[in-house]
Amino acid sequence: MILIFWYYFKREFEISISQITDILSQLVFFILIMMLFPIALGPDPENLKEFGIAIIWIAAFVSLTPAYDRLFSDDYIHGFIEKSAHNAQPLGCYAAAKCFCFYLITALPLLIILPFICLMIGINISFYGEIALSLALGMFGMTLLGGIASSLVLGARRAAILGAVLILPLSLPILIFGCMSGLALSEDLSMRPHIFMLLAIDLCLVVMALPAMQAGLKNAIENA
Amino acid sequence: MFDYFANPSRFNRAVKLVLPWLEIIAFGFLGYGLYLALLNSPADYQQGDAVRIMYIHVPAAWIALSSYLLLGICAFFFLIWRHPLAEIAASAIAPIGAGFSALTLITGSLWGKPIWGVWWVWDGRLTSMLVLFFFFIGYLALSNAFDQSERGARPAAILALIGCINLPIVKFSVDWWNTLHQPASIMRSGGIAIDSSMLSPLFTLFIAFQLFFIVIVLMRMQTVLNNRKIESHILRG
Numbered sequence: 458m459i460l461i462f463w464y465y466f467k468r469e470f471e472i473s474i475s476q477i478t479d480i481l482s483q484l485v486f487f488i489l490i491m492m493l494f495p496i497a498l499g500p501d502p503e504n505l506k507e508f509g510i511a512i513i514w515i516a517a518f519v520s521l522t523p524a525y526d527r528l529f530s531d532d533y534i535h536g537f538i539e540k541s542a543h544n545a546q547p548l549g550c551y552a553a554a555k556c557f558c559f560y561l562i563t564a565l566p567l568l569i570i571l572p573f574i575c576l577m578i579g580i581n582i583s584f585y586g587e588i589a590l591s592l593a594l595g596m597f598g599m600t601l602l603g604g605i606a607s608s609l610v611l612g613a614r615r616a617a618i619l620g621a622v623l624i625l626p627l628s629l630p631i632l633i634f635g636c637m638s639g640l641a642l643s644e645d646l647s648m649r650p651h652i653f654m655l656l657a658i659d660l661c662l663v664v665m666a667l668p669a670m671q672a673g674l675k676n677a678i679e680n681a
Numbered sequence: 682m683f684d685y686f687a688n689p690s691r692f693n694r695a696v697k698l699v700l701p702w703l704e705i706i707a708f709g710f711l712g713y714g715l716y717l718a719l720l721n722s723p724a725d726y727q728q729g730d731a732v733r734i735m736y737i738h739v740p741a742a743w744i745a746l747s748s749y750l751l752l753g754i755c756a757f758f759f760l761i762w763r764h765p766l767a768e769i770a771a772s773a774i775a776p777i778g779a780g781f782s783a784l785t786l787i788t789g790s791l792w793g794k795p796i797w798g799v800w801w802v803w804d805g806r807l808t809s810m811l812v813l814f815f816f817f818i819g820y821l822a823l824s825n826a827f828d829q830s831e832r833g834a835r836p837a838a839i840l841a842l843i844g845c846i847n848l849p850i851v852k853f854s855v856d857w858w859n860t861l862h863q864p865a866s867i868m869r870s871g872g873i874a875i876d877s878s879m880l881s882p883l884f885t886l887f888i889a890f891q892l893f894f895i896v897i898v899l900m901r902m903q904t905v906l907n908n909r910k911i912e913s914h915i916l917r918g
Binding site: 532594605607610612613614615616620622623624625627629630633635637658661669672673676677680 | 685716760812815816818819822823826827828829831832835836839840842843844846848851854857858
């Protein structure tokens with residue numbers, strides 16, 4: 458099982474690394490969304506400081522949402538999913554490898570530019586570690602939800618927008634606890650309970666997402 | 682009974698037998714409930730006649746919530762046992778659930794304007810009802826997103842199950858989010874202490890809505906079954 462996971466992970470990792478511009482454009486998209494907020498809210502630093510954590514979370518959510526569409530659709534069109542299923546390899550393993558790789562290559566790089574964004578919207582840089590931790594946990598759950606949605610919409614019309622419609626209501630708890638952890642930081646409270654809640658949601662989603670993605674992928678290739 | 686109704690034409694015959702009686706009882710309850718609610722119940726001492734919106738609002742909210750649970754149960758039966766009626770039932774329930782949650786939001790908004798002075802507040806209960814509405818919309822969008830109409834049934838059923846597991850988490854976190862952000866100053870829970878004179882129309886209308894829901898679902902299921910019969914006749918020539 459681990460070998461199969463590793464095989465899929467390596468394949469996916471090599472493909473993603475070879476498309477380095479995609480990763481960069483993902484980062485640029487994140488920065489651009491973040492930039493919309495000072496322009497819309499006005500440049501007042503006090504205002505930005507108050508909404509800073511929320512801005513970061515919304516920018517991360519919105520910039521990742523269109524990316525989930527590409528999670529399975531390329532492999533679906535090229536027939537790779539069907540080939541794996543014919544070789545009697547567990548599709549859950551494939552989906553897990555795919556999501557994990559997406560998380561490492563597309564989601565986590567946001568944390569690299571996070572310090573600069575903290576500086577730009579006036580969040581105290583000494584909180585970087587805490588914010589990065591909660592964001593890393595939140596994006597993990599988001600990636601699993603995105604995996605579920607993109608496996609369900611395979612072969613649908615307007616799959617990208619449909620996937621976003623399915624994900625966003627489900628991801629509200631992650632947004633709530635993520636932003637509350639930031640709020641706790643700015644009020645000098647412990648953010649531990651919120652971090653544990655995010656962790657609990659992530660673990661629930663792992664249990665839920667693997668069978669759901671497996672069923673979704675299986676259904677998609679049966680009706681291709 | 683579960684296996685017995687796996688035969689659609691047997692189900693169709695049973696529905697034909699039961700449906701007229703159910704319709705009569707449902708509309709009887711509806712008429713009596715509306716008479717109690719609109720004419721034969723006291724106006725609230727604080728809210729006046731605006732309190733009568735409650736008799737529609739509260740049953741609609743109950744039906745909206747329970748119909749999502751029912752949708753999840755149908756999806757479960759469809760996915761595990763491939764029960765042919767469960768899929769049809771799920772596709773029949775979803776638009777009605779969406780309608781009832783929309784009705785809840787609209788009547789709540791109409792009720793909120795005279796009582797709270799605003800059409801909408803980001804209260805935990807309002808927000809979770811809005812999310813429920815979007816869950817229904819997501820189900821409908823997914824089940825109708827494929828070129829072959831039957832292709833959407835299974836993805837939509839998986840989504841309904843995930844939604845059912847997630848709904849308590851969403852509800853709980855939204856409530857928590859709200860109580861931390863704003864104290865309970867808007868929703869004065871002491872404002873409405875339900876008296877028995879208000880409780881009886883409420884329950885009558887609740888039963889009426891429940892029966893109405895069952896009638897509509899059965900009618901829609903019948904229509905889907907008949908449509909499929911027609912299609913297969915056309916295919917056979």
